[in-house]
Amino acid sequence: xxxxxxxxxxxxxxxxxxxxxxxxxxxxxxxxxxxxxxxxxxxxxxxxxxxxxxxxxxxxxxxxxxxxxxxxxxxxxxxxxxxxxxxxxxxxxxxxxxxxxxxxxxxxxxxxxxxxxxxxxxxxxxxxxxxxxxxxxxxxxxxxxxxxxxxxxxxxxxxxxxxxxxxxxxxxxxxxxxxxxxxxxxxxxxxxxxxxxxxxxxxxxxxxxxxxxxxxxxxxxxxxxxxxxxxxxxxxxxxxxxxxxxxxxxxxxxxxxxxxxxxxxxxxxxxxxxxxxxxxxxxxxxxxxxxxxxxx
Numbered sequence: 001x002x003x004x005x006x007x008x009x010x011x012x013x014x015x016x017x018x019x020x021x022x023x024x025x026x027x028x029x030x031x032x033x034x035x036x037x038x039x040x041x042x043x044x045x046x047x048x049x050x051x052x053x054x055x056x057x058x059x060x061x062x063x064x065x066x067x068x069x070x071x072x073x074x075x076x077x078x079x080x081x082x083x084x085x086x087x088x089x090x091x092x093x094x095x096x097x098x099x100x101x102x103x104x105x106x107x108x109x110x111x112x113x114x115x116x117x118x119x120x121x122x123x124x125x126x127x128x129x130x131x132x133x134x135x136x137x138x139x140x141x142x143x144x145x146x147x148x149x150x151x152x153x154x155x156x157x158x159x160x161x162x163x164x165x166x167x168x169x170x171x172x173x174x175x176x177x178x179x180x181x182x183x184x185x186x187x188x189x190x191x192x193x194x195x196x197x198x199x200x201x202x203x204x205x206x207x208x209x210x211x212x213x214x215x216x217x218x219x220x221x222x223x224x225x226x227x228x229x230x231x232x233x234x235x236x237x238x239x240x241x242x243x244x245x246x247x248x249x250x251x252x253x254x255x256x257x258x259x260x261x262x263x264x265x266x267x268x269x270x271x272x273x274x275x276x277x278x279x280x281x282x283x284x285x286x287x288x289x290x291x292x293x294x295x296x
Contacts (some may be wrong), residue, residue: 089261091235095270100226119220125233137173141163143161211231234262234269272292
């Protein structure tokens, strides 16, 4: 009887151990299933984000805000020594002369700019336009933004003319940013709408025979007093990739930097053509050796 009782106790202990092992096995299986479920849910969430944002985890570039004082100072106070050392710099696309009615406002030559905040080529050209016009007047409320995160040269740091104002004794300026850099539907959210008269200028002169058929309708589009136009970027904007607004602005004072050679060189070329519509005034700007050299 004693042996029988001992065997029963042993069997009970064995069964208890087996039961505990079974419970532990079930617990591990549940933990594994839970972990797999969490991983699957994370993957699904990432896929949803990718689809919604078009593959861009930042869901578009940073919306425009105010340019920092350092950036504004860098753009508006390029040293004369840098301007004169660079001349035309690395400009590859010069303004094209046109025969058209004079473009004016308030009895002054008018500069018309049409671009969009998502556009990487506009991103590059704005820097040069802002530098050139700062020599003839004063900017207020310049914006800071970046080009589209999903276009070529993504997230190129740049300025924005949306909401900016310009005061000058010599010039008038009209700037349109027709779309933001924020995706909306299959395009980008609308922003500024050109007047009918300004849109007619774009339609006429941003097309053959003034530009090639392959680049018709390109932005940025710049009209300098009805005498010169720019369609597309004036230099290779890829040099701005990976740079911050502050780094670009700071580089403008260094005549040996690729950034200054491109942006200040373009600004010099634009300045030279502006001088042709202002009657070479002011002389302090139009007689600068770097501007004169860029105009030849």
